Amino acid sequence: MLTPLERRNFSVxxxxxxxxxxxxxxxxxxxxxxxxxxxxxxxxxxHDYGKIPETATREYILDLVKKQNVQFLNMQFTDLFGIVxxxxxxxxxxxxxxxxxxxxxxxxxxxxTRIFESDMFLRPxxxxxxxxxxxxxxxxxxxxxxxxxxxxxxxxxSGDPRFILQRQLEKAAKLGYIYNTGPELEFxxxxxxxxxxxxxxxxxNGGYFDQTTDLAAEIRQEMSFELQGMGIDVEALHHEVAAxxxxxDFRYADALTTAxxxxxxxxxxxTVAMRHGLHAxxxxxxxxxxxxxxxxVHQSLFKNGANSFHxxxxxxxxxxxxxxxxxxxxxxxxxxxxxxxxPTVNSYKRLVVGYEAPVYIAWARTxxxxxxxxPQITAGRESATRxxxxxxxxxxxxxxAFAVMLAAGLDGVERGLTPxxxxxxNIFHFDDEEVQARSIGTVCxxxxxxxxxxxKSELMRSVLGEHTFMKLIEAKEAEWDDYRMSVTPWEIEKxxxxx
Numbered sequence: 001m002l003t004p005l006e007r008r009n010f011s012v013x014x015x016x017x018x019x020x021x022x023x024x025x026x027x028x029x030x031x032x033x034x035x036x037x038x039x040x041x042x043x044x045x046x047h048d049y050g051k052i053p054e055t056a057t058r059e060y061i062l063d064l065v066k067k068q069n070v071q072f073l074n075m076q077f078t079d080l081f082g083i084v085x086x087x088x089x090x091x092x093x094x095x096x097x098x099x100x101x102x103x104x105x106x107x108x109x110x111x112x113t114r115i116f117e118s119d120m121f122l123r124p125x126x127x128x129x130x131x132x133x134x135x136x137x138x139x140x141x142x143x144x145x146x147x148x149x150x151x152x153x154x155x156x157x158s159g160d161p162r163f164i165l166q167r168q169l170e171k172a173a174k175l176g177y178i179y180n181t182g183p184e185l186e187f188x189x190x191x192x193x194x195x196x197x198x199x200x201x202x203x204x205n206g207g208y209f210d211q212t213t214d215l216a217a218e219i220r221q222e223m224s225f226e227l228q229g230m231g232i233d234v235e236a237l238h239h240e241v242a243a244x245x246x247x248x249d250f251r252y253a254d255a256l257t258t259a260x261x262x263x264x265x266x267x268x269x270x271t272v273a274m275r276h277g278l279h280a281x282x283x284x285x286x287x288x289x290x291x292x293x294x295x296x297v298h299q300s301l302f303k304n305g306a307n308s309f310h311x312x313x314x315x316x317x318x319x320x321x322x323x324x325x326x327x328x329x330x331x332x333x334x335x336x337x338x339x340x341x342x343p344t345v346n347s348y349k350r351l352v353v354g355y356e357a358p359v360y361i362a363w364a365r366t367x368x369x370x371x372x373x374x375p376q377i378t379a380g381r382e383s384a385t386r387x388x389x390x391x392x393x394x395x396x397x398x399x400x401a402f403a404v405m406l407a408a409g410l411d412g413v414e415r416g417l418t419p420x421x422x423x424x425x426n427i428f429h430f431d432d433e434e435v436q437a438r439s440i441g442t443v444c445x446x447x448x449x450x451x452x453x454x455x456k457s458e459l460m461r462s463v464l465g466e467h468t469f470m471k472l473i474e475a476k477e478a479e480w481d482d483y484r485m486s487v488t489p490w491e492i493e494k495x496x497x498x499x
Contacts, residue, residue: 051231056126058098065091065143068131074144075102075122078161079110080471081343082397084267086144087122098124101150110475112149112159120157122147128260133229134271146260159467161399165256168403168463172301172410177308179406182252182298182386183262185394187269188244188286189216190279220246223272230268232261242290252298252386255406259398262295266394282394284342285349292350294357295394297405298375300386301326310385317365317374317422318385327363327372327387328419329412330405334361334371334391336457337404338443339450339476340464341392345483348446350393353428358390361441362423369427371443391443400464407463447480 053060065073073094074086087104089097107118128146135142149160156163172179220237227234233251240247248269250261266282273280285292301308301322309323316324330337342351350357356368363372373388392401411417420439427440444450451473454460461469 051233052127052129054127056129058095058126061098061126061129062095064129065094068136068143069141070131070143071140072142073097074132074142075124076144076146077122077149078263078397078399079112080159080161080397080468080475081110082161082263082395082399083110084263085109088142097122098126102147106149106157112157119152121150121152123150130230130264133226134275136229146263158465159471161397161403161468162256162259164464164468165259165399165403168406168410169255172406175410175413176303177301178303179255179402180252180300180302180386181255181258181402181405182249183258183392183398184247184249184294184296184298185262185265185282186240186245186247186293186295187280187282187394188242188293189219189246189273190244190281190286192277192279216244216246219272219276219278220248223248223269226268226272227265230264232264240291242287242292245291245293252300255402259402262394262398284344284347284393284395286346288349291356293394294350294390295392295396295401297389297392297401298386299326299389299405299409301409307383307385309387310382312382318377318382319374319387322413323385323387324419325412325415325417326409327412328417329409329415330372330389331361331363331419332412332417333404333408333457333459335441335444335450335453336460337408338391339447339454339460339472340400340404341389341396342444342450343397343476344395345447345479347393347395348444348450351391351443351445359442360423360427360435361443362427363387363419364422364424367422367424367426370423374422400468404460404463407459411459447476447483451476451480 071091072088073091074088075097076084076086078084087102089102101121101123103119103121105118106112106120112120124145124147126145129143131141131143146162148162148166149157151157158164169179216239224234224237227248227250235249235251237246237248239245248265250258250265252258253261269280282293284294309320309326310318311320311323312318319327334341342348351359353359358369358371360369360371362370363374364370365374365376367373368390371389371391373390375386375388377384389405392405423438423440427435430438430440444453455473464472
């Protein structure tokens with residue numbers, strides 16, 4: 001039951017949503033709804049340069065840069081938390097960057113090296129070349145290339161999130177498997193107030209799959225065009241359950257490609273939203289009392305071109321013994337993984353009963369209250385057999401999240417684990433006795449729990465490596481202490497006058 005304060009806050013939020021059509025919109029967003037803007041929209045060029053081939057050579061990229069009149073290149077990588085970083089070089093330096101890499105000081109990057117070992121270099125992965133579509137018609141067309149991070153001695157940097165994922169993918173490859181993922185990133189579009197400050201004020205009053213009340217339909221389409229222009233195969237875009245909440249899905253692929261695409265998607269969506277005077281946020285729970293933003297991840301293992309998760313058996317949901325062992329591994333290790341899949345204080349405001357976020361450690365087919373779901377597939381499309389892990393949220397670092405998810409699943413496979421019986425009932429309706437009788441556990445309830453579970457996990461230490469493991473624990477303990485010692489508006493309103 002909501003407290004008086006919660007009821008009041010929720011009422012204010014609902015009143016705001018219902019009044020959206022009466023409130024003035026930012027000039028750029030308001031213009032979207034006019035005929036003149038629609039005309040401009042139809043004239044706007046959207047560039048689709050297609051996907052760069054896996055075998056892209058130095059000469060191929062240099063020729064492409066020349067044809068597309070690229071003037072600058074962002075040599076991109078991510079820090080420990082998945083935040084995009086980049087060094088921009090003029091096109092005249094690209095040839096040297098490909099041949100001799102790009103040196104930089106890594107001591108100021110979150111989770112990287114100490115000041116006395118700061119010399120590092122970026123090695124460009126040419127397969128990730130893409131022109132930033134919104135710069136294509138400008139005076140300075142700019143491209144990006146995602147890079148791997150190396151130490152000055154030529155060894156891969158053990159704390160590079162991309163390298164950590166690559167290391168786990170190599171482990172799977174030695175067993176003959178390709179690990180495919182298909183993440184679904186949800187996000188909110190918020191307005192800015194009269195002072196230009198970002199506020200949790202939804203841009204629309206739409207609901208799940210709504211069109212008639214969805215003011216962001218054109219913005220989602222524009223986002224889709226820009227993603228396609230960067231070689232990302234968009235499959236679906238729609239409004240989510242909560243006001244201001246949206247989802248754009250892209251095609252599954254190997255985990256390294258989809259991690260690259262997830263990081264790119266966050267950057268592109270923020271850029272497009274900014275053009276319309278809005279802010280796209282991937283914060284897990286920006287508004288109390290409504291659904292938050294998740295990053296459900298569909299997963300499968302392929303071997304010799306065939307889906308190793310599939311088996312023709314109705315009794316097992318069409319899952320092979322290997323798939324079940326993979327599920328068992330993730331169920332066993334999920335609390336250890338929570339610090340990576342749900343990395344912020346705010347992440348655990350989403351993982352509560354009542355808002356379609358998974359809390360209970362169980363698996364099922366139709367039951368969305370379970371942690372892992374087995375989606376239905378169309379007859380004849382056995383290659384689409386997969387499992388869906390529902391607890392991650394889009395604040396996570398996709399490289400690290402996929403790495404720990406794969407490691408947990410493979411541990412179940414290697415040990416031949418068997419999952420508990422699936423739970424098809426709505427677990428949210430179980431009382432405590434029923435939950436205990438079925439031995440159903442829960443994911444971590446807050447960041448401190450997640451830190452403690454991670455600290456005692458040998459799996460996490462092994463996957464992340466000693467450097468990243470210690471840096472992550474150190475950073476998250478500091479975040480928890482900062483939160484723990486903060487005096488929030490809720491506390492002021494709850495206690496100041498009473499005591």
